[in-house]
Amino acid sequence: MAGATAGPEIERLIQLLARLPGLGPRSARRAALHLIKKREALMAPLAAALQTAIDKVEVCKVCGSIDTQNPCTVCADARRDRAVIVVVADVADLWALERAHATNGLYHVLGGTLSPLDGVGPQDLAIGALVSRAHGPEVKEIILALNATVDGQTTAHYITDLLHEANVKVTRLAHGVPVGGELDYLDEGTLAAAIRQRTLF
Numbered sequence: 795m796a797g798a799t800a801g802p803e804i805e806r807l808i809q810l811l812a813r814l815p816g817l818g819p820r821s822a823r824r825a826a827l828h829l830i831k832k833r834e835a836l837m838a839p840l841a842a843a844l845q846t847a848i849d850k851v852e853v854c855k856v857c858g859s860i861d862t863q864n865p866c867t868v869c870a871d872a873r874r875d876r877a878v879i880v881v882v883a884d885v886a887d888l889w890a891l892e893r894a895h896a897t898n899g900l901y902h903v904l905g906g907t908l909s910p911l912d913g914v915g916p917q918d919l920a921i922g923a924l925v926s927r928a929h930g931p932e933v934k935e936i937i938l939a940l941n942a943t944v945d946g947q948t949t950a951h952y953i954t955d956l957l958h959e960a961n962v963k964v965t966r967l968a969h970g971v972p973v974g975g976e977l978d979y980l981d982e983g984t985l986a987a988a989i990r991q992r993t994l995f
């Protein structure tokens with residue numbers, strides 16, 4: 795085994811970077827070296843941005859998203875359609891829908907999906923808060939934008955049952971052919987779902 799190539803401070807930086815999703819030890823070394831070379835142009839602003847995030851990022855008390863203001867930017871936006879709440883498992887899903895400009899509604903972040911195998915039950919997710927929001931007088935529709943996985947669909951069914959009493963329409967995302975997708979390449983489950991959920995042309 796070779797010894798350390800750099801001092802403990804640099805090794806520590808590399809170790810921390812290696813914990814980021816998508817970065818292994820090798821790319822963490824590359825990233826550390828890049829940051830050190832761009833100390834003024836990149837590393838200092840990054841450190842400042844991280845410190846701001848530590849100081850200011852909060853969980854939105856309405857929807858469970860994260861932002862530097864509370865209620866978050868989306869919840870505070872008066873142009874949003876308050877009749878629609880889009881339920882997502884994670885903030886990453888909310889960001890994905892926002893990038894796609896997919897909806898003008900509000901969101902509700904569950905903080906995961908039900909997963910008996912991983913010991914995630916209803917009490918671990920923001921389901922109670924969703925049910926009380928769904929009873930709000932303005933709310934007309936709850937869109938369940940959850941993963942098309944067993945856990946995602948189990949969660950969707952569970953929430954749908956709970957919302958039976960609320961005066962809202964509960965919808966979920968369509969399953970089927972992706973935009974630009976070729977039928978020959980789709981798996982059987984997707985193809986079967988697309989046929990079942992066909993729409994009038």
Ligand code: ZN
Nearest residue numbers: 854857866869
């Ligand atoms: Zn919010």
